[in-house]
Amino acid sequence: MASLLTDTLPWHDGEIQMRSLLRIPPIINPTVPSLSYGATYLLLNSPLLAIGAVDREGRPWSTLWGGEVGFAKPTSQSKIEIRTPVDSKHDPLADILLHNSSGESGQLVSGLVVDLATRKRAKLFGRKITGSIQVDEENHIDSSRVGFAHLLVQIEASLGNCPKYINIRNITPALPTPRLISESPQLPSGALKLLDHADTLFISSRHGDVDMDTNIRGGPPGFVRVISNEPNGAVFAYPEYSGNRLYQTLGNLQTTPLAGFVFPDFETGDALYVTGQTEVLVGKEAAALLPRSNLAVKVTVTAARYVEQSLSFRGVAGAKSPYNPGVRYLATEKASPAAIGDEKSSVTAMLVKKELLTPTICRFRFQISDPSKIGTWTPGQYATLSFQEELDMGYSHMKDDDPSSINDDYVRTFTVSSYPALNRSTEFEITARRHGNVTDYLFRTNERAGLEVPLKGFGGDFYVKTPSEHGKIPFIAGGIGITPLLAQLPDLDVSHLRLFWTISIRDLGLILDTFNRFPQLPHGTSLFITGPEPHDEKTTEQLATLVASGAQVERRRMQAKDLDLSLADNFDLRTEPPKRVIGCCLRITSPNNQHITSPQPIAIHSLFLSSRHDLHRIKTCLSNEDTKQPGNPGSTPRPSSLQPLPSNTSSTPTTKMSTYEVEHNTTDPGTATPSTHRRRPDLSTFFATLSEISPDEARTREHAVPVPRDVSAAFYSLAEAFDLMRREGDHSVPTSGEGDNDLLTQMIQSLLSSAETPPREVEGVSEEFCDVLDRVPKASLKPSQSCPICGNAFLEDQYPLVVRLPCHSTHLFDLECVRPWLRLRGTCPLDRTDFAKQEREKAEARRKKPVEDDEEEWDGMYG
Numbered sequence: 032m033a034s035l036l037t038d039t040l041p042w043h044d045g046e047i048q049m050r051s052l053l054r055i056p057p058i059i060n061p062t063v064p065s066l067s068y069g070a071t072y073l074l075l076n077s078p079l080l081a082i083g084a085v086d087r088e089g090r091p092w093s094t095l096w097g098g099e100v101g102f103a104k105p106t107s108q109s110k111i112e113i114r115t116p117v118d119s120k121h122d123p124l125a126d127i128l129l130h131n132s133s134g135e136s137g138q139l140v141s142g143l144v145v146d147l148a149t150r151k152r153a154k155l156f157g158r159k160i161t162g163s164i165q166v167d168e169e170n171h172i173d174s175s176r177v178g179f180a181h182l183l184v185q186i187e188a189s190l191g192n193c194p195k196y197i198n199i200r201n202i203t204p205a206l207p208t209p210r211l212i213s214e215s216p217q218l219p220s221g222a223l224k225l226l227d228h229a230d231t232l233f234i235s236s237r238h239g240d241v242d243m244d245t246n247i248r249g250g251p252p253g254f255v256r257v258i259s260n261e262p263n264g265a266v267f268a269y270p271e272y273s274g275n276r277l278y279q280t281l282g283n284l285q286t287t288p289l290a291g292f293v294f295p296d297f298e299t300g301d302a303l304y305v306t307g308q309t310e311v312l313v314g315k316e317a318a319a320l321l322p323r324s325n326l327a328v329k330v331t332v333t334a335a336r337y338v339e340q341s342l343s344f345r346g347v348a349g350a351k352s353p354y355n356p357g358v359r360y361l362a363t364e365k366a367s368p369a370a371i372g373d374e375k376s377s378v379t380a381m382l383v384k385k386e387l388l389t390p391t392i393c394r395f396r397f398q399i400s401d402p403s404k405i406g407t408w409t410p411g412q413y414a415t416l417s418f419q420e421e422l423d424m425g426y427s428h429m430k431d432d433d434p435s436s437i438n439d440d441y442v443r444t445f446t447v448s449s450y451p452a453l454n455r456s457t458e459f460e461i462t463a464r465r466h467g468n469v470t471d472y473l474f475r476t477n478e479r480a481g482l483e484v485p486l487k488g489f490g491g492d493f494y495v496k497t498p499s500e501h502g503k504i505p506f507i508a509g510g511i512g513i514t515p516l517l518a519q520l521p522d523l524d525v526s527h528l529r530l531f532w533t534i535s536i537r538d539l540g541l542i543l544d545t546f547n548r549f550p551q552l553p554h555g556t557s558l559f560i561t562g563p564e565p566h567d568e569k570t571t572e573q574l575a576t577l578v579a580s581g582a583q584v585e586r587r588r589m590q591a592k593d594l595d596l597s598l599a600d601n602f603d604l605r606t607e608p609p610k611r612v613i614g615c616c617l618r619i620t621s622p623n624n625q626h627i628t629s630p631q632p633i634a635i636h637s638l639f640l641s642s643r644h645d646l647h648r649i650k651t652c653l654s655n656e657d658t659k660q661p662g663n664p665g666s667t668p669r670p671s672s673l674q675p676l677p678s679n680t681s682s683t684p685t686t687k688m689s690t691y692e693v694e695h696n697t698t699d700p701g702t703a704t705p706s707t708h709r710r711r712p713d714l715s716t717f718f719a720t721l722s723e724i725s726p727d728e729a730r731t732r733e734h735a736v737p738v739p740r741d742v743s744a745a746f747y748s749l750a751e752a753f754d755l756m757r758r759e760g761d762h763s764v765p766t767s768g769e770g771d772n773d774l775l776t777q778m779i780q781s782l783l784s785s786a787e788t789p790p791r792e793v794e795g796v797s798e799e800f801c802d803v804l805d806r807v808p809k810a811s812l813k814p815s816q817s818c819p820i821c822g823n824a825f826l827e828d829q830y831p832l833v834v835r836l837p838c839h840s841t842h843l844f845d846l847e848c849v850r851p852w853l854r855l856r857g858t859c860p861l862d863r864t865d866f867a868k869q870e871r872e873k874a875e876a877r878r879k880k881p882v883e884d885d886e887e888e889w890d891g892m893y894g
Contacts, residue, residue, distance in 0.1 A: 040064055040188065043238050046282030052313050053326070055276050062154075062190045062279075070144065070153040070189040071105050077146040078102070078202040078344065080113065083235025083245040083291060084127045084140050084159075090306040090334065091291035092123040093235040093245060096180065098204030098344035103144070110160070111184050118209040118341040119164050119178035123291075123304050128162045129180055136160055140184050141235055141243035147346065148201050150194030154279075156242050157186040177207050188242070193275055196249035198230050199349030200297055201829065207300070209341045214334075216264035222303045222337040223260065225296050226267065228252045230351070235291045236283035236309075244279050251355045255294075256321065258361060264307070264332040270317070270359050271326040281328070284309045290330065297346030301339045307332040321359045323440055349830065356439070378405045380416060380486040383458070385478045389540040390744035390786075391465045392511060394448070395473055397486075399457050405486060407451050410519040411493040413444045414459060417485040418469050442487070443469045448517040462514050462541075465744070471719045495519050497527060505594075507531045510538065513545065525551045533589045536562035537747050539573040546580055553582035559589040562754050563779050567787040588758075714851055717748040721854060724793050742793065746786035749851055753779050756821055756848075774819050778852065778860060795857040796867045801850050804834040807843055819861060820848040838864035 040060045050057070063070075074080075079097040086092060094117075097103065102115040119125045128140070142155035164178035213219040218226075230252045235245045248269065258266040271281065284290060288310065294303040310329040312320060317327040380397035387393050397414075399405060408414070418441040449460035465474045476482050493515060495504060504527050506516060513532060530552065534542060539560070546553050558577060564586075565571045578584050585593070724742050757775050809831055817824045818833075825831045825845065834849065836842040838859045852860055857867025 043241070043282060043286065045238060045285035045287075046278050048285050049278035049281050049311075050276070053276075053278075055278075058276065061277070062188050064188050066105060066109055066111070066155070066186040067153075067189045067191070069191050070155060073146065073151055073153045073191075074103055074105060074111060074144045076100055077144050077151070078204075079145050079147065081143040081145065081233040081235075081245050081247065081293070082124055082128075082140065083142070083243055084124055084138065085237060085243070086123065086127050086306075089289070091235045091237055091243070091289055092127065092304060092306050093233045093291040093293040094122050094124040094304065095233055095293050095295050095302070095342060096124075098202065106183070109186050111155075111157075111186060113180060113182040113184070115180050116177060116206055116343045117164075117180045118176065118207045118302075118338060118343075119180075120176045121209050121211050121304075121336055121338045121341060122302075123306075123336065125164065125178075125180065128159060128182055129164045129178075139237065139240070139243045141237075141245040142184070143233065143245045143247060145197075145247060147197060147199060148349070150197040150199065150352075152192045152194070152197070152247060154190045154192060154244065154246060155184075155186055156188040156244065157184045159183070160185055176209050190279075192246070194352075195274065195354045196272060196352050197247065198249050198351050198355075200346035201349060202344050202346050205300055205343060205345045207341055207343050210339045211336065212339055213337045215262075216307075216332045216335050217262045218257075218260055218265045218303070218332070218335060219337055221301070221339075222294075222335070223257060225294055225301060225303055225337075226253075226255050226257060229255055229294050229296075230355075231295065231297075232269075233293045233295075234280060236280050236289070237287050238283045239287055244283055246280050249352060249355070251351070251358050253358050254355075256359075256361045256364070258320075258329070258363075265335070266329065266331050268312075268320055268327055268329045268361070270321050270324040271328060272354070272356065281311055281326075284311050284328070290328075292330070295342055295346075297344075297348070299340065300342040300345055301337070302341040304336040304338070305330070305332050306334050319362060322362050323442070324359055347829070377401070378486045379483045380414070380459075382473070382476060382478055382480075382482040385473075386544075388462070388544050389538045390747045392462065392538060392541050393465070393474060394460055394462045394544075396449075396458055396460045399459070399486060400483075402457050405488060407456055408447055408459065408489040409492075409494070410447075410450060410522060411495070411515055412489045412491040413446045414461065414489055415442065415444045415487040417442045417487060418472065421482070421484065422468055422472060439468065441469060444490070446491075446514045446518075447489070448514040450518050450521045462511060462517065464511050465720065467719070495523060497522075497524050503527055503529050505529045505531070507533075507589075509533050510535065511541065513541070517545065520549050520552070525549065525555065528552070528555050530556040531559070531589060531594065532556060533559040533561065535751055536560050536565060536570065536574075537751055539570065539577065542577060543573060546577075546582070553577075553580040556582040557593065558582050558584045559593070560584065560586055561588055561758070562751065563776075563783065566780065566783055569787075714749075714752055717745065717752055717851055718854075720745045720748055721793065721795075721851075742789035742791075743786045745793065745855060746782045746789060749855055750779050750782035750786065752851070753782070753820075774860060775821075778820070781856075793855060794867050795854040796870055798854070800866065800870060801834075801846070801853055804836070804846070807833040807835055809833075816843060818843075818845040818848050820852075821845060836864075837866070838862055 040062045042060055049055075077097075078100050079095060080103050081093060081095050083091055083093050096113065096115050096117060098115065103111060103113045106112045117125050117129075119129070128138075136159060138159045140157055140159050142157075143152055144155065145152040160183040162180070162182040165181055166178055212221055230249060232248050232255065233245060234248060235243060237243045248271075250269070250272065255267055255269045258268055260266075280290075288308055290307065290309045292303075292305040292307075294305070296302065307330045309331075312324075312327040312329060314325060317324045320329065321327045377400075379400040381400065382395060383398045384396040385393055386396075397416075422439075422441045445461035445463055447459050448462040449458075451459070463470050463473065465471055495506070495516065497504070504523070506528060508516065508530065510533070516530075532542070542558065560574070560577075565574060574584075724745060753775060757773075757779070809826070812825045812831065812833060814824060814826055816826075823845070825833050825843070828845075832846045833843055834846045836844065836849075836859050839862065842859060842861055844860070849860065852858075853866065857870075858865050
């Protein structure tokens with residue numbers, strides 16, 4: 032039997048060149064020179080097959096066939112057969128592989144068998160044996176446009192690939208009804224719209240006349256950016272994310288810079304088929320086109336077909352890949368903070384002071400190493416800092432515990448919250464919430480540690496101008512979104528300011544600090560404090576202090592009626608979630624989709640939001656509480672929507688600041704696909720905190736324990752997350768004394784109590800405990816069964832992940848709901864069975880188990 036090494040295929044010149052350009056060490060080619068068992072299994076159980084082939088002019092094209100499992104299958108150890116309905120008139124592969132006038136036996140064929148529901152894929156390469164189009168006359172199908180493909184291929188190589196960047200979809204069959212919209216290399220509006228929201232493409236490339244490759248590229252919606260769209264051909268580009276370092280596709284593009292693409296619209300069945308000339312951009316060339324990219328592909332379209340309903344399937348969107356970074360915009364679309372001040376990279380900022388304002392909000396003061404090089408900042412600007420040297424751990428193929436770090440350059444922007452006083456021109460402050468890798472690192476770093484990071488510069492030009500003598504400055508802030516205003520308050524006449532500030536009860540320390548620094552601010556401030564009623568003396572005293580400060584204090588969410596409609600004539604909204612300004616004017620609409628214009632349009636000059644939760648909170652806070660349908664207490668109020676105003680509505684200049692993606696290296700919430708369930712908040716802050724305070728065998732100091740305030744922050748974080756779940760899901764917001772018997776309310780109260788008197792160490796269960804919990808199959812679930820925590824029926828999820836706790840067979844929970852509680856508390860939410868204690872007792876018993884025979888230890892050689 033041949034060994035693995037003797038059967039190993041060599042790398043070709045292009046693949047070797049790519050690894051040389053990127054300084055990647057040599058590796059063995061894992062491609063199998065046959066149809067592997069794994070590829071065979073996947074072929075039999077996958078509903079889709081992307082196919083690539085070359086036309087008579089030598090141009091690669093791609094298509095996507097299938098729709099249901101079983102359409103492709105092996106007929107022998109080296110041959111596969113494909114039978115599926117196809118667009119026989121406009122699909123380029125139908126002309127190349129199926130019609131008698133195109134191609135002959137032996138021509139190159141590549142493929143990618145893919146199951147989007149499980150993120151599994153395998154690449155295939157071979158040569159055509161025979162292909163034909165069959166007509167279905169019995170079902171009266173238009174044979175001039177639709178036929179049944181019959182293709183036989185001899186497989187010469189196969190390779191399994193990783194699941195990274197694949198966005199989940201559930202595929203169902205559909206009969207093509209194709210209609211050609213355009214076959215011009217200048218893309219029509221429909222094709223541009225498809226590219227604008229596409230999160231998946233398939234690419235086929237070739238290495239001369241030797242072999243071919245078809246693969247998938249995924250990312251956030253809009254990861255493909257259109258550079259130009261001229262009559263002689265559109266030009267687009269996309270970033271190449273960190274992968275398996277095989278560079279088979281990019282290697283082909285080095286030797287033969289041609290590629291064929293198909294962009295499927297899974298909802299409509301539309302398809303954009305493109306072939307063109309390619310250019311692989313590396314390092315600075317890639318960053319110059321797509322900032323924050325080290326590798327990118329630029330494509331000049333030479334031929335294209337945009338066909339409506341060309342595909343034989345539809346796809347229902349599921350979860351996005353956790354590895355997807357944020358959209359990387361073209362340098363011509365928006366300035367990237369990572370590109371600012373590259374020539375000033377020698378300027379650094381040293382952390383000199385930390386002030387903890389709340390368990391999750393801290394003020395950090397930095398000292399600039401050389402102010403003359405970087406220049407001063409103006410109020411309303413942001414600072415761009417690089418933490419790459421501190422946090423980058425080098426290459427990693429997969430990292431399921433922190434997938435977003437794979438493509439993270441650790442460059443972050445923070446709004447400067449201090450005023451540029453003359454006596455402190457060398458220092459600036461930022462006020463940040465603990466959220467993500469960088470802010471978590473800042474919270475953990477001691478101010479005496481001498482942390483020094485590159486300061487890339489200051490940017491942004493948002494500035495609040497003092498109005499005329501009797502004018503007002505309305506300002507809405509959500510949470511820590513108050514920071515852009517803080518740096519500008521010394522320049523403002525506070526008597527003209529009308530501040531509407533919605534904030535969580537756990538962040539009262541931020542309000543008190545702001546009011547202490549600006550004593551005149553409370554008189555023009557309306558506070559909307561959300562969260563459960565305080566049960567500790569400290570929070571109660573803070574709340575009383577705010578009430579006595581002169582500010583108007585409401586213990587609820589903001590509503591449309593709270594905004595003063597007489598403040599101005601226009602409603603300028605610029606959202607910042609967080610550190611982001613979308614430079615456009617917006618109009619708020621009510622739950623009934625009516626513009627709030629009575630007696631005249633609302634005027635607010637800036638709406639700042641500190642997180643995705645604050646964004647949702649602000650958008651829903653304008654919904655009236657009575658929008659629930661009568662007789663349906665479980666219905667959720669419809670969130671108010673944000674719609675663009677006509678261009679002549681406001682003359683306020685567009686403000687540019689850093690993007691949400693830059694701040695948290697994640698997907699732009701504005702481009703994310705909306706979910707039908709709003710019950711689970713983002714728990715990244717909680718798990719980041721938990722990872723720092725959980726016992727760890729790799730702990731540097733063996734007997735070190737967490738700082739009590741860090742433990743407290745974990746309990747506060749989970750309490751707020753659960754409270755957000757209660758308020759934004761199907762749970763009503765109980766008034767004082769109401770709903771105390773609700774399980775979720777009891778859990779929140781328990782967490783808040785522990786936050787006030789935190790334990791010495793977290794005593795939750797291990798991650799392994801959660802991993803081995805008994806999974807309940809979807810088929811055994813009943814429509815009446817629901818999660819005791821979130822209250823949602825299990826079967827409302829298309830892919831429910833339900834677990835059974837070992838304490839009782841009826842204790843079923845949604846894993847996403849119960850996992851954080853188990854990791855922190857370690858008990859069953861229903862009967863308080865202490866699983867963590869059981870785990871510790873079993874571990875202790877294993878340690879104390881006596882050795883059966885300690886007189887003799889067998890050597891492995893003889894045992």
